[in-house]
Amino acid sequence: MKNLLTFSRQKASEREPNDLNTIVDHAVLLVKHKLEMQNIELVERFAEGLPPVDCDANQIQQVALVLMMNASEAMPSGGRLEVITELDGSTGEAALRVKDTGCGIPQDVLPRIFDPFFTTKEDQNRTGLGLAVAYSIVEQHGGEIKVDSTPGRERNFAWPCR
Numbered sequence: 001m002k003n004l005l006t007f008s009r010q011k012a013s014e015r016e017p018n019d020l021n022t023i024v025d026h027a028v029l030l031v032k033h034k035l036e037m038q039n040i041e042l043v044e045r046f047a048e049g050l051p052p053v054d055c056d057a058n059q060i061q062q063v064a065l066v067l068m069m070n071a072s073e074a075m076p077s078g079g080r081l082e083v084i085t086e087l088d089g090s091t092g093e094a095a096l097r098v099k100d101t102g103c104g105i106p107q108d109v110l111p112r113i114f115d116p117f118f119t120t121k122e123d124q125n126r127t128g129l130g131l132a133v134a135y136s137i138v139e140q141h142g143g144e145i146k147v148d149s150t151p152g153r154e155r156n157f158a159w160p161c162r
Helices: 002-008 020-037 057-073 130-140
Strands: 016-018 040-046 053-055 079-087 094-100 146-148 155-160
Touching (some): 016 020, 020 040, 020 053, 053 057, 057 079, 057 094, 057 130
Parallel strands (some): 040 079
Antiparallel strands (some): 016 053, 079 094, 094 155, 146 155
């Protein structure tokens, strides 16, 4: 319900130049204990010398959190989560990549993962808004989220920051 309230009253972005590595590092600190408890190996690879990202740091941190939490939920018995910042070679912009060794997303589900209220989770307390909110934030920042996932292979979320 909290995500629904956040989603429904999104405030205007307070954008300023920010270091993507710092934003992502703060998000990692918030989920690190949960990952350890789930026996998930965390691999952090932060590129040096990234250009500043003109963004609302809190909103981008929320995107990173949603992607990492979603990844952890796809690996209930453990696995490997990679959180990577890099320079997008085609745009010259900072980018965030979140990869996991979870179960993968079936091809019939993949087109709907960013739809509000869509969830494949059986927990009735789930709202299905996490990825929809992340998608909305990224879109408001002029970026896009790309997903590469096949059942039985790692999932890969990437976001070039603009």
